[in-house]
Amino acid sequence: MKKLTQEELLMVEELQQHLSGETYTVLMEEDTSEKEKYREAKREFIRKCSQLFVVDGAEFLCGPHRGILKGGVAWNTIDDNPSATEKECKKENFIFQDGFQVLSIGKWSRLSETTTLEDAIPLLFRSTIQIIGKMPGNTPTETYNLKFVTAGQNFVFEDTTDEEYEREVLGEEQKSMITNAYYTEGEVEQNLTLILTTQITGYACQRIKGETKDINSEDETIAVPTYKMEMRRGGKLLGFYNVTRDAWFSRGVIGGSRFLINDNDIELVNLSFEPEDAKWNRYYLVPKSYQGEDCYALFQKDHKGKLKDSQLRAVSHEEKMQHYPNGEKFREARANPAIAVGVMLHMGGWYNNGSEDRLGASLGCFGIVPKRQVKSKGEIEELCKTKGYEDFELGNEDYSTAIRYIVKESKRQTNLFGNTKTL
Structure with missing residues (x-):
């Protein structure tokens, strides 16, 4: 069990009156002799931190880059500091100590569940947002x-919990399932199952995708993480694959001019x-065809009984x-921002793809990437810049082999693809 950092131990001291005496003692003495006892103490601390409201001046990390959040609702203060909300999503709200330059900002998630301020939802310590940027030059x-390391205050909380956040911080793997699950009156019958984990491989x-004519040719590609997708039956691991889930899209130029633009003038959204x-x-899988190869669409029996199986309830896309x-x-936008x-x-x-060699893109799909094309972040960033990926061996055969194996295993038990025909 990983011990708390010195910065986290300082927070333990600051939150002492809000923690149980046993938790405070176990964490401060760094007693890991009883792993489960230490884990539960750490869980209590993580939960209490996650409930803190965030204010102007809270400190955060984006990888190795440390910064301070600026902004908030001036009339609603905690210890004289304005309360931060989801509206803190502009470049000027993120001040980095090392000069890291913000290029694009996503949408805040894991927000307050009980409060609104001026029609905006407050941020909590567990809130996060995706930041794309670069160092100068x-x-x-x-x-x-983004990960908060301080909330800017340590005595005003929201009494809600986010178990997924706690599992992530504790290193307890949380899994999403792309499966042959078939819903019948709330029951799930499972045969072969593909499980998309949070483990980055x-x-x-x-x-x-999108408006790319104003992006320098070397920047038309981007490095994205690959995640471990396990294939299991009855708890037994039969294999795993490297899968992308990001879907970067360029909105085009948002500043400067078409004749003199830099990275800060082009906005990407995920x-x-x-x-x-x-x-x-x-979800259950339905056979389709894509780029000359077999693929599978995700379908789901709507738990509210109002949508077609092809319509998936999703985190809404902002305007x-x-x-x-x-x-x-x-043209590629969702008809309903909350339905994919x-x-x-x-x-x-x-x-x-049958007519040309090309690099995969996405509008919200999951892409299986051959193992030989998965590398470290630094290596991939360099390959994106130089188009070195064009020297890769084409991935068609590796992909076809993977799909054939999945289909073969699915036929060992019936109905991997719901009530559709198998290949």
């Missing part, structure tokens, strides 16, 4: 999920698919994730 872009190159509710994360800066709606259609498991990485 000719340096590669970097992508991080490396990074891969991905082509940026159109990845996230289930609306983590409790409803099981800028649906429109170009001039207000024109993306066409989410597929298909080929990713460098492959041939």
Whole structure:
């Protein structure tokens, strides 16, 4: 069990009156002799931290880059510091100590569940947002999920919990399932199951969709993490694959001019698919065709009984994730921001689509990437910059082998693809 950092131990001292005496003693004495006892003490501390409201001046980390959050609702203060809300999502709200430059900002998640301030939802210590940026000069872009290390105050809490957040911090793997689950009156019958985990296996190159004519050719691709997707039956691991889930899309130029632009003038948004509710994360697969290869669409029996199986309830896309800066709606935008259609498991990485060699892109799908195309983040960033991925062996055969194996295993038990025909 990983011990708390010195910075976290300082927070334990600050939160002493809000923790049980046993938890305080176990953590401060760093007593890990009883692993489960230490884990539960650490869980209590993590939960209490996660409930803190965030204010102006809270400190955060984006990978190795430390910064301070600026902004908040001036009339609503905690210890004379304005309360921060989801509206703190502009570049000027994130001040980095090392000069890290913000290029693109996502949407806050894990917000307050009980409070609103001026029609905005307050931030909690567990809140996070994706930041894309770079260091000054000719340096590669970097992508991080912001993590608060202080809340700016330590005595005002919200009495709610986020078990998924606690599992992530504790290193308890949380899994999403792409499965042959078939819903019948609330029961789930499972045969062969594909489980998409949160374990990052490396990074891969991905082509940026959208308005890319104003992006330098070396920046039309981006490094994205690959995640471990396990294939299991009855708890037995039969194999695993490297899968991408990010879906980077360029809104185009949002500042400067077309004749003199830099990275700060181009905005990217991530159109990845996230289930609306983590409790409803099981899907069955329907055979389709994509880029000359077999693929599988994610379908689900709607737990509210109101949507077609092809319509998936999803975390809603905010307005800028649906429109170009001039207000024109993306052709690829969702008809309903909170309903995803066409989410597929298909080929990713460098492959041939039947007419040309190309790099995979995404509008919210999951891409299987060959192991040989998965590398460290630094290596992939360099390959994106130099187009070195064009020297990769095409991934078609590796992908076909993976799909054939999945289909073969599915036929050992009936009905992997719901009530559709198998290949």
